[in-house]
Structure formats: structure tokens, C-alpha cells
Amino acid sequence: MQKAVALKYDFSAAPTVVAKGNGLLAEKILAVAKENGVLLHQSPELVEMLSTLELGEEIPESLYLAVAEVIAFAHKIKDHQW
Template sequence: MEKEEKLAVALKYNPEEEAPKVIAKGKGYLAELILKIAKNHDIPIKRDSKLVKELYKLEIDKPIPPELYKAVAIVLAWAYNLNQKFKEKILKKFFP
């Protein structure tokens, strides 16, 4: 059985726009680079191979289709929650 090549997709959501967008995508080495950049910038990484495969099919900088809204909303809510917890931890550390 052949091993699947790694995929990565980066999302961006601006509440003033109609829907989230794929802003970067790659496979293999490019996927590794996207993940490395995310890690270096403390951007949350959610592993969901089924969703990534669907998002990878989309054009960059175009709104995601309505059928992916729910799945992407769950990921964005997860990332937002992680960021809030991180902010609270930093504030408690420097302003006890």
C-alpha cells in the first residue's frame, strides 16, 4: 500500500468577508513548509485529513463553499479558543 503524500492547508477568516478562504496549500515538501511556518508563528494546527483533502481541492483566495462552512467553523472555533487560552495564560504570567 502506497503512503499518501502529506497535505496542508492554511485558512483565513475575516468577519467582514462572506466566508473563510484557503490562503495557502501544499503537498509534500510544501506542506511541511506551511506547517513549519505555522509553528514558528504560534498558529494553531488542527489535523483533520478528510477536511484537508476537501479544502486542498479549492482555489486559493476564494471563499470556501457552503457545504464546508460547518466543518471549517468548528476548526476556527477550536483555534479561537486556543488563542484565548494562550492570551489568558500570558496575561496571568505578566500581570498576576
């Protein structure tokens, strides 16, 4: 079953979970992200861990490195788009 987790990061605190879902809701989250030019990263293991968090909850310190790598990768890709 498809799963999706959306994070918000404003550089002032740890990223927070702003949307999550399974199945059709996951597909809708991904569609809205694509429509708004949000870069997507697929990591089933990370999504599995993030999906245990509540909406509005900051990611735990144990996931800082994994999420930081995704954010850095997204910024690198965004900076190199033509």
C-alpha cells in the first residue's frame, strides 16, 4: 500500500509532519506536492518511520541526519534545475 508523509521545514526548528496518509490519501498528498512543484523523495524506510509521528509533531532527533540528507539533496537538485 502506498504511503506518504509531508514535512515542513522553515529553518527555525526541526521539520514537522504536515500531512500523512495511506492509499488514496497518500496518492492525493503526492499529487498536490507535484502540482505545487515540491520535490519528492522516495524512501520506504524513512516514510515508515515518519508515518508513526502525529500531525504537527517535530521529527525526533534520531531522524535528523536522514531528513537533513533529504533536504540537502532537494536543495541541490532545486539549485541545478534549468
